[in-house]
Amino acid sequence: MATLGGLERSVMSLLWDSAESLSANDVRDRLGEDLAVTTVLTVLSRLERKEMVRRERSTRPHRYSATASREEHTVEMLNEVLGTAGDREAVLARFIGTIPDSEAAALRRLLQN
Amino acid sequence: MATLGGLERSVMSLLWDSAESLSANDVRDRLGEDLAVTTVLTVLSRLERKEMVRRERSTRPHRYSATASREEHTVEMLNEVLGTAGDREAVLARFIGTIPDSEAAALRRLLQN
DNA sequence: GGTGATTTCTACACGCTGTAGTAATGGTGT
DNA sequence: ACACCATTACTACAGCGTGTAGAAATCACC
Incomplete structure (x- = not known):
């Protein structure tokens, strides 16, 4: 069911390799490419919809982590x-x-x- | 690399289950849905491009078979x-x-x- | 309450797939 | 050789997923 695009895969890779949860800005900084934060947020939202990513909405900024290793x-x-x-x-x-x-x-x- | 759509998958399934190679018309007839032959031909061409299907161009009509089981x-x-x-x-x-x-x-x- | 960071919403281009019409091609019978 | 019918190739387009980001809304803090 979960077929990921290139950027989605890169983001998942970061989350998998990171011990703690990451903010959208963390993710953007660790991606080599120079993307707008909104782009990263869009991707993270889509990954959340696909249930590949969990989001802590209680903190500001929100923090994201992979739902499965x-x-x-x-x-x-x-x-x-x-x-x-x-x-x-x-x-x-x-x-x-x-x-x-x-x-x-x-x-x-x-x-x- | 080979991510197939629904119709593509149905066609592959037919080819996998068929002992002999099939013509586009054969395929259309065996699919439950009522599709134009040109549709089937398009799909077969795309599967050929993806190297999932081999085509005998020497016969008329062309005959198609799966490249791998x-x-x-x-x-x-x-x-x-x-x-x-x-x-x-x-x-x-x-x-x-x-x-x-x-x-x-x-x-x-x-x-x- | 204003301001800067963060998040949401909206948008658009592009590629892939389903779908098929129209144009081209090829074999066959006379 | 020609005409006709089956088959194939080319072209088109809508719908969806993904990459990309701006504009608008929201939130926390001074």
């Missing part, structure tokens, strides 16, 4: 893709053939619960 | 998502926690090469 979000995406799969096991079988050995080994360990 | 395509998507991941192993670790036991078991078997 980058890893959680990535897993959601993986499951979304798998959901379109048809034969899930066939897909997983092929998939493990495409990942590096080190990761396959890690998976093996993890599944050896 | 649905499973191959799904695996590509999975890898694309994983590519944005940051810590891939962390993602995989979480991921296997989210899939049904039966699939985890299948994975375990597959990794026990």
Whole structure:
């Protein structure tokens, strides 16, 4: 469901990498590009609508943070893709053939619960 | 990279499910909706540009087929998502926690090469 | 209560997708 | 060779999502 544009992705990246929540100005400052704050605010609002970002409205300025960690979000995406799969096991079988050995080994360990 | 619209996805689904290649008219007939052939042709051309569809130009009518199976395509998507991941192993670790036991078991078997 | 920072609202361009009409092209029968 | 019909290519446009930002409203503080 959540297909992000380039700027949206950049903003999410910042939020994911930042320990604390950020204000719109923080975000603008950390983006390399030279954007108007209103632009950043628009993007943050859209991300909030997509439920990728949570906003503290009680403070002034508002502070924004990601609703899920980058890893959680990535897993959601993986499951979304798998959901379109048809034969899930066939897909997983092929998939493990495409990942590096080190990761396959890690998976093996993890599944050896 | 390949984000498909609704109609595009429907067409891909047909091509994936069909053993042989299909003409534009075949596709139109198999889609439930009542579309103009030119619409279907436009969509097929766009899918060709996205390299999701191969076209036999030597025959009349042209015949279309998917360049990759649905499973191959799904695996590509999975890898694309994983590519944005940051810590891939962390993602995989979480991921296997989210899939049904039966699939985890299948994975375990597959990794026990 | 005025002022500066912050947020909201409104706007617009651009690219992608769904949709199809019109123009061009190609094979086939006579 | 020509005409006709099926097929394909080209062109068009509306609607939506995204990037971008100005103008208007709001808020906190002196």
